[in-house]
Amino acid sequence: MARTKQSAKRSTGGTAPKGELGTSTASTTVQKAADVIMREQDASPQAPSQPVGTTPARRARSSTGAALDQVKDAGQATRKKRAVAAKGGVKQRVPSSPPPPPPFNDGRDKFCYLCHNGGRCLVCSNCPRVVCSPHLAHEPIPAHEMSKLTFVCLSCHIRYVRGHRKEEKVEDRRGQQAKKADSKYMAFYRQDGADRVAHLPRAVQVTAPYHVGHHARVYTSSPVGIILFRLRTLPGEGSVPRVVYEAMKPYFVDEEVGNLVYREVVFDLNNDEDVAKHHTAIMEALAVFSSFEGGRILLFVYTHADEETGTLFFGANLAAQTLRNWFDVLIPEEARTILRAHSTTLFMLCCGALVAADAAYEELKAHCLSLRITRLLAFEAGAFQAAFATPFFLIYAYKFIIENANFDDHQLANVLSQSLYLGRHSKVIVMSSPDSWETLTVAEYIWSSRGSRPWGEVLPIQCVGCSALRTYDVVEKKGNYIATCTEDGCSSVLEFKKREGDVVLKGVEGNWLKRKRE
Ligand SMILES: [Zn+2]
Ligand SMILES: [Zn+2]
Ligand SMILES: [Zn+2]
Structure with missing residues (x-):
């Protein structure tokens, strides 16, 4: 007998009574105690990455333009500081709430762009690139002599020569x-004189x-904020x-404490009192980003979407009546002002009805325009699982x-092609604006694979003719994929055509080789 078992659902869909929040006249079906929690933590001090078995990584900086020949041992300095702190010499820094604005540094990368x-x-x-001297x-x-020279990195040299050619x-x-x-x-x-000449007689x-x-760069000089708005009933651990x-974390070292921040705003909104508390929590979470511009914010929204309508959940048992109301409550105008001052990407970790249901999709587009952030990503899977x-x-x-x-198709294809099963699970929707949100x-x-998703369509596991499992053999003919059932006596043939206008993006380059070793 086939066994079934019930396990916890990880997907972000469901249904719930609908209500409106954020207006004094709003009445909701559920009245629960406010439960808005905010978590925050600073990047804890980290040693820069270093190969096992070597002395601590050493870094150096210099003023803009001059070749650098100054060495600093970040790892040792940290250990000394901690040792002093342990003896009670100085107090260890305790993250306060909200922490001070992130300290800006010299804008230079902290790690070698060739080896990280x-x-x-x-x-x-x-x-801003730096290169290990060795x-x-x-x-x-x-x-x-070194202090009077300028150093040109490999990347700049290559670009210069190519441009010149x-x-x-x-x-x-x-x-x-x-x-x-x-x-x-x-x-x-x-x-x-007026010329810049090579200092050494022979090439380096x-x-x-x-x-x-x-x-590539190792760009950690601009502050990064990871902000999560999470529905209370969805798991926080491992999110x-x-x-x-x-x-x-390992890329944001001692001096950059505060340059990588994580804030989690947990919500379960059922009435206007909850909404008010939620707004306070949001503004506290974003406070560190209110005093400067040009940082990078990854804003994650993790909530359920109504399976039918695609509207989002305010609370465990309350879905918004309209997407507009949801956005107005969850991301109030004063928060948007802060988000717009930075490069902000909004990730909607919710079920695909948000972008599959026509009305929700249209509303989402309208809201994306009014948010005026850098871009929005959503997932189309009906039962989206963030994992x-x-x-x-x-x-x-x-x-x-x-x-x-650069956020372009080439780089995005590179990322998507390394995303394990995401392509099988979901399409990825990217909303952005080419003209400042006009x-x-x-x-x-959409992931495409001959044996599983020919031209992005689902190849059925089961033959539609004879009901056998995995019997389709797929071959390419004149750009189309032809799936033929190999079962005796079955004549099922499916054809998958490339849609007009679809652009095939190439993923990562290279293959792994396996070599026998004695
Ligand atoms: Zn290096
Ligand atoms: Zn350079
Ligand atoms: Zn068949």
């Missing part, structure tokens, strides 16, 4: 004699491979935002927050 490690680093005079082999440069081609076509750029990597330059030898993307926060999106968000944070990659652009990202 810290240590003795050279600071590019042209961009990656570059060259004749020794005395410290007094294009110009040379244009000039060649015009019949002009173009001055060829030297493609040799000289790295260190000195000013010689690069001894390290890329551990990350060719033009996507918290996992992302934990994963990013399926955990790998996606981890890679997303690495790519778009740590590396500060108009809205919506793109749907």
Whole structure:
């Protein structure tokens, strides 16, 4: 006999009585005690990442423009501080509420863009990247000379040479004699009258491979806020935002305490009193971002969506009557003002009716325009489970927050292709505006795979002709996928055509090799 068992639902759909909140006349079916909780924590001090078995990573900084030759041992300084604190010499810093504004630093990256490690680093005079000195082999440069030189990182050199090559081609076509750029990597330059000349007689030898993307950064100098608005009945432990926060911590070192903040606002709103408390909690959560501009906020909304209408839940037992009312209550205008001062991405961790139900989708688009934040992401899965999106968000944070990659189709395809089962589970909807929220652009990202989702459509597990399981053999013919049942006597054939206008995005490059080792 087949066994069934009941386990807790992790998806974010359901039904509940509908009500309106945030107006003094609103009457609701449920009256419960207010239960708005706010959690907050600062990034706890972390040592910079370092390979096991080496001395603590050492980092260095310098003033803008000058080649750097100053070494600082962050790890040791931290240990000393802690040792003193342990002896009762000085009080350890206790996070207060709200914490002081994040300290801005020199705007330079903290870790080498080739290997993500810290240590003795050279600071590019042209961009915020830094490069570990040991990656570059060259004749020794005395410290007094080094301080007068400018250092150009590999990324800037490559961009410069490529840009110059294009110009040379244009000039060649015009019949002009173009001055060829030297493609040799000289790295260190000195000013010689009006000219900038290579300091060393021979090219610098690069001894390290890329551990990350060719033009990646380790961009931790702009504060990052991870804000979660969570319906009380949905699980907090292991939630996507918290996992992302934990994963990013090692990139935000001692001096940047406050540059990575995590705030969780738990809501279960049933009446206007709850709403008032919720607003206070939201403003407290965002307080640290109210005193400056240009940070990066990942705002996660984790709540149920009504399975039929797609409207969102205010509380465990109360769904909003309209999406508009929900947004007005959950993200009040004064909070929006703060969010707009930063690069804010709103992630809707709710069931897909939000974007599948026509009325909700139209309302969401209208609200996205009125929010005027950087972008909004939603998921189309009917019974969306946020856990399926955990790998996606981890890679997303690495790519778009740590590396500060451009948010474009190429980079997004890279992230999506590394997102494990997200593509099988859900389409991803991205809303943004090309023109400061005059108009809205919506793109749907759909996973396509010959054997499972030919051109984004579901290949049935079961043959529609003979009811056998997994008997479709799929081949590509003239750009279409033809699925033929291989079962004897069955003639079921399904055809999947590429939709006009669909753009195929290429994912990550490379394959893993397996090699036998003695
Ligand atoms: Zn550079
Ligand atoms: Zn390095
Ligand atoms: Zn069949």
